[in-house]
Amino acid sequence: MTGEHVLSVAHLSMQFGGIRALHDVSLGVQRGSITALIGPNGAGKTTLFNCLTGFYRASGGSIRLYTRGMATDVLQVLGEPFQLGDFVRPRQFASRLWYKLFGGTHRVNRAGLARTFQNIRLFREMSVLENLLVAQHLWLNRSLLAGVLNTPGFRRAEEQALAHAFYWLELVDLVDCANRLAGELSYGQQRRLEIARAMCTRPQLLCLDEPAAGLNPAETAALGAIIRTLRDTHQLSVLLIEHDMGMVMGISDHIVVLDHGEVIAAGAPAAIRSDPKVIAAYLGADEEEPA
Ligand SMILES: Nc1ncnc2c1ncn2[C@@H]1O[C@H](COP(=O)(O)OP(=O)(O)OP(=O)(O)O)[C@@H](O)[C@H]1O
Numbered sequence: 036m037t038g039e040h041v042l043s044v045a046h047l048s049m050q051f052g053g054i055r056a057l058h059d060v061s062l063g064v065q066r067g068s069i070t071a072l073i074g075p076n077g078a079g080k081t082t083l084f085n086c087l088t089g090f091y092r093a094s095g096g097s098i099r100l101y102t103r104g105m106a107t108d109v110l111q112v113l114g115e116p117f118q119l120g121d122f123v124r125p126r127q128f129a130s131r132l133w134y135k136l137f138g139g140t141h142r143v144n145r146a147g148l149a150r151t152f153q154n155i156r157l158f159r160e161m162s163v164l165e166n167l168l169v170a171q172h173l174w175l176n177r178s179l180l181a182g183v184l185n186t187p188g189f190r191r192a193e194e195q196a197l198a199h200a201f202y203w204l205e206l207v208d209l210v211d212c213a214n215r216l217a218g219e220l221s222y223g224q225q226r227r228l229e230i231a232r233a234m235c236t237r238p239q240l241l242c243l244d245e246p247a248a249g250l251n252p253a254e255t256a257a258l259g260a261i262i263r264t265l266r267d268t269h270q271l272s273v274l275l276i277e278h279d280m281g282m283v284m285g286i287s288d289h290i291v292v293l294d295h296g297e298v299i300a301a302g303a304p305a306a307i308r309s310d311p312k313v314i315a316a317y318l319g320a321d322e323e324e325p326a
Pocket residue numbers: 051054055056074075076077078079080081082083
């Protein structure tokens with residue numbers, strides 16, 4: 036896969052003891068596209084997200100991000116295990132040691148990938164605005180001295196962080212809630228706040244895990260419009276796990292279908308809708324089985 040991809044996953048596998056959650060999964064996310072990852076319950080969708088973001092360490096394969104003008108090997112920046120050959124190749128050893136000491140999920144975020152969760156994970160006891168300011172800590176002036184002396188540079192960085200937070204609050208229609216506690220918001224508002232918080236980390240690829248779960252049809256339509264805006268006016272690439280097929284078919288440029296940890300189909304919405312393998316996977320039927 037080439038530079039027009041913002042994410043390239045090749046031959047990824049993930050084992051949990053005897054459970055093969057992902058097997059030889061390869062897929063790409065086109066820059067500036069909305070790509071949906073669908074499949075029946077237990078197909079491995081969230082496991083794939085967890086591998087992309089470093090919550091799980093993939094058992095094999097590769098994950099590459101092409102963001103911020105560079106290529107990032109996700110498994111490398113998470114800190115790979117040492118290998119025998121490292122001890123005769125000092126540069127390789129030093130690189131692996133560096134990422135063992137200083138690597139982790141924060142490096143994946145810094146490279147330009149942000150995500151939301153199936154079960155909302157906001158800082159419930161913080162205000163809406165504070166949730167968005169915390170998300171910007173990587174971009175703020177974190178010098179203790181600058182903070183104590185309240186230097187002009189420090190104040191400027193704080194003003195920019197506030198402006199950035201309000202920009203995203205406006206986009207997800209939550210400006211009026213800026214000073215409310217995040218935990219007090221309605222379910223739909225919390226889902227939108229999660230997206231705003233992810234956007235505050237200035238990602239180039241946003242991974243959304245079932246963003247429409249629990250939303251009513253009006254809220255789902257509003258969410259679809261927000262995701263389209265992110266693609267069309269912010270040049271963001273989106274990878275989306277979603278069970279709401281109306282939304283998936285309505286907003287996706289490309290769909291990848293997982294079943295039992297394997298990619299069984301990939302293509303445009305119209306092709307996926309009528310793919311017999313996809314229909315069989317969703318109905319739980321075996322294609323080979325006689326009717
Ligand atoms: N931490 C874990 N330990 C053991 N097994 C796991 C773990 N996480 C996921 N699995 C298993 O991996 C498989 C894929 O699960 P996963 O949650 O990725 O599916 P999914 O497609 O996201 O399902 P859903 O649509 O229901 O969220 C399942 O068999 C699940 O039980």
